[in-house]
Amino acid sequence: MSTTVPADPLSRERSHLAASRSALRAMREDAQSLDIRDVTANWVNAAVLQRQIDERIKALADLSGTPLFFGRLDYLHAPGTEVAEGADGERFYVGRRHVHDADGDPMVIDWRAPVSQPFYRASKTDPQDIALRRRFGYTGGDLTAYEDEHLSDPAEAAVTSRLLQQEIERPRVGPMRDIVATIQPEQDEIVRAGLAGSVCVQGGPGTGKTAVGLHRVAYLLYAHRERLARTGTLVIGPNRSFLSYIEQVLPALGELTVRQATVEDLVAHVEVRGADEAAAAVVKGDARMAEVLRRALYAHVVMPTEPVVVVRGSRRWRVAAYELEEIVGQLLARDIRYGAAREALPQRIAHAVLVQMERAGEAPDDRVQDAVARNAAVKAAVKAVWPAVEPAKLVLRLLSDPDHLAEHAEGILTADEQKTVLWAKPARTVKSARWSPADAVLVDEASDLVERTHSLGHVVLDEAQDLSPMQYRAVGRRCTTGSATVLGDLAQGTTPWATRSWPEALGHLGKAEAVVEELTAGFRVPTDVIAYASRLLPHIAPGLAPVASVRENPGFFDLRPAGGTGGTVAACRELLAREGSVGLIAADARVPELAGALAEAGIGHLAPGAETTAEVRLTLVPASLAKGLEYDYVVLDEPGAVVDGEPDERTGLRRLYVALTRAVSGLIVTHTAPLPAQLG
Template identity: 75%
Template sequence: MPTPAHADAPDASAGPDPTLARERAHLAASRAALRAMREDAESLDIGDVAANRVAAAALGRRIEKRVEELADREDTPLFFGRLDYEPPADPSETGDFAGERFHVGRRHVHDTSGDPMVVDWRAPVSLPFYRASRRDPLGVALRRRFGHTGGDLTAYEDEHLTDPDRGPEGGRLLQREIERPRVGPMRDIVATIQPEQDRIVRAGLGGTVCVQGGPGTGKTAVGLHRLAYLLYAHRERLARTGTLVVGPNRSFLHYIEQVLPALGELSVRQATVEDLVSHVTIRGTDTPAAAMIKGDARMAAVVRRALFAHVARATEPVVVVRGSRRLRIPAEEVDGLVTELSERGLRYDAGRAALPRRIAHAVLVRMEEAGEAPDDRVQDAVARDRAVKAAVRAVWPAVDPARLVLRLLSDADFLATHARGVLDAHEQRAIVWPRRPRSTRAAPWSPADAVLIDEAMDLVERTPSLGHVVLDEAQDLSPMQYRAVGRRCSTGSATVLGDLAQGTTPWATPSWSQALVHLGKADGVVEELTAGFRVPGDVIAYASRLIPHIAPDLTPVASARVNPGFFEVRATDPASGLTHTVAACREMLAREGSVGLIAADAAVPELAEALAAAGVGHLRPGEPTTPGARLALVPASLAKGLEYDHVVLAEPAAVVEGEPDERTGLRRLYVCLTRAVSGLIVTHARPLPARLDPTDRSGDRPATMGV
């Protein structure tokens, strides 16, 4: 066995643990060194360094950011582990880190001499903390993990990786950290990253990685830690190109927003897909059928056809007057220039901007043939000539993307012309509005319409690309939404996170290979995480009964937790269903940690009233919990991506029936069942869905029934 963890309160008769005392002293010294680093940054005088006021302001902002990054989190120790590298076999030889000792933490800390007191978890020297094993120790003799309460070290546990007599690796501290109650927003997993997760985290910037992971496998945390790693390894490049985290909704983004700052990364933007395409005010909604069609990748071809149909043939020559001369470019020659630009695949506005100079070049050729020697200034003047501008307006007019999409959705003949051979007549009728709005402002835009406008905008003018985008809960995106996100990383890379079994939209992706094609990253690598670190074994086994019916090709999650958790299914009668659900919430609130009451969306108002009548306060999903307010009332549609220490799931059958079809409903139910970290109580007055009935033996194991 590993060296036993030294407890929070050692036996007083044995005296204080000298090893723990030394580690605490090192922590105190490290904190003092970090304060000194911050004071040095605060005291920097840039008065004589910056060349001008603009440069001084930019440098000042960088220093302010550096000072903020050096803040010490008093509730968390600066380091969570230690690596002791083996000494060299031959004293005359030294390896890269042979004989060295490093404390591993969330950020780098050095003393006044520049020697490291804490090394960043992302540094190459820290890699063995996550990857070393007895089979392959990677040069490490001892790996030490620390336990803590608040900001103080309270325990440690050693793994001797090169000593065959010291037992197998693994231990209680790692498991305790994995199973620590979740109170408040999502926290980082930097101290507990597993080898299979670390390989994804440290994947290079050049490639796109898609992570398929069931509930509790840590895919969201892996994606965020990968971004933190990339910002460390490629800081200058990503500082120029930018980074982005895309989540499914505001509650989810609020829940994860503290992870990257805790790792020292403060400048990463977070947004939903709706935020990215917020070019118009959303006033309407689509039927499921219309949303499916508008989200189909075929709509990209329809929008492109409609846009470039504005490029027309020239009907008149271009005549430019230069002094006493009239220089004439025939209409057929103008057509040739337009065709050449069109075939180059340029963005609409890029072609429109290039056409005046092409016409001007043709005019200069006429001038040279007449013996003149025009220069670039003459070409620029000709390109601005009134006749040239008029010709360009006639054959390549400006197009407003929102007006273009408005016409497609409100003019059946215009849509039919450009959707011929792409959408059938039934599909066209499903997406055309019954009346044409007076303006784009008055249009009943839906979320899917905004994505079409974004597509048109990109065809008109290229969308700026970021260096890296993390896309979470990606299984629920439509092909057109994937295209919208892909435009934001067309010259960069992406980390795509999701679970096909949790796809709950009508357009949920059937496979990651298709999703990556729509994203523009067909060469992306798909990785699968199957070890569950969040959901207790009994809970995930119960939820996994649904896998053969919602995602038969996926490997069910296998819980890696030692603590089996608390799980009960409680049947009640309809008259007392609300009372039993509220009682279950009270029972869960008596335990440590956060509590989520999840129910079908339609049942939320009634449950809110019942909680209020019973004097049980509740929060909205994603809202920070406090010691006095730990219960969140969560509509099933918003449960995805969230986690709570304890969950009460009310009326599973209603959750299933709240979706348009049974398969989507069962997927939604799978999501709701797997939000619990420590305990789950399922309450039901109606019969359970057949797949979850304890008498149904199609699952992996029977359910644990409560009284």
């Protein structure tokens, strides 16, 4: 039976979309129908295989409202073949995942496949053998428009894609979405960078650095799936609100296995119940603390002064003190982990005994060596020479005992710095201590000195500019044998220990060889808004290039004397009359008052990270949690209060820069107090 092909192009594309969705359903049904009862040898293998099948089924979900493909490439010649006159080209639909028909022929090509790369990089000056690039426009899940670029036609002038611009400027209701249909050439180069190398992306507000990092994870999982399935991947964000905001991006791209965490999650060896003054946190976060911890740990090793005598049957075997000292010296010289060396010590002593046995004519084997290593005399010697150390107790004593700290920090920390890091109320036990976040990082460092931290295949570190050197070290040991993607903006550093330069930060991370890339094209923040916020750059990040907005929609920007919270609430009501999400950002101390004013006005609001709905589109955001979030419209309450809420002016101005750059379509700044002078 023949199939009628629709006459007009849009109908043909809709027909291909319907056929592709049908093929995807068939792929999912095939996965659901797999019977593994007679395939596996035992229940363990069956469980592993069933989990893989379940993940495959989830990855084949046809998400409502998410286009199955967003572009089409018509090649002049078959990809991968020699260009020859008269050669037939091929047509590929580019989408979020691969879809094939019953015969195995591709209906949609994964955006990460090499054949899809020209969709992002081809241009009139470099068509990459592409005759036509077609972009599709959708309303909900319905294909409603298309737009063609004839890249190989010299007579056709290059024009800005209207569909691409509309997609960039589409309202931001709900969590962060993928940018797979709008990746730009400079972003694509970072996304497709190889797994072996680490990349650092410096990007101002709205340049898409977070999206680039997440899409890089998706690309690496596609290109190196088996390797990363063994070694693991991790996305690290600054807080839970941020992670909630980005958590749907990778699942929408079919990647369900990537773990997300904060630095605090990674170093959760002790319960954090306290907080440090800024000065103490700065010193505790200094990389010099690593050497203080190393000194304190290895001070537990004591050179032996007595021999070890091992009794086996009627024979006594004696290992002299000088031999033991030589063994201990060799282990120290190897610079292996404290715990690994401690485990090796009894075997080294046992080996010395076996050498004596062999000289005496005996023929001991490995079982004899193991037995000697477990001998009570050997165990006692190991306990005396190389005792076990609990990392948390090591840190507790350093922070509680001034003399102990002074002994191991001599020549590293000044006397004033030592006083700064000591606890005001020394703790007696690990459980009773009021550990701070910076203390927890020290415990993690000590734990790694004792026993090597497990390394992952790839780690993405977002909002990295706010990490201390010791936090960088904590992240770095999670990817010592893997690679990293570091994302951040030096102008948005809002901690007292904020990153001063990327080479310095990458050195602490253990990735000094990482390539630093800079994104300066702004796809999110309107021109007037980013221009106003950039007035702060000379004061917070001298020499850093300002972001240049590429948005055609200018949005709007308004400064308003508010006359109290009533004016701020009125601005929120005004913006809620528009389509899209609204964020009310305010100094942390003003949030309770504003929450009360909103409630009194009958305006519902959400907490940061919560998903906006058609009924509730306003989020009340403390300035300290605004980083990384974005809203269609923003009301910024009292900029002066945002600056004054920080411990120093520079940090306050950086916090203000973050708050000013969260808007996608429009910003209203309301104030009763004078604006900071740096805004001109």
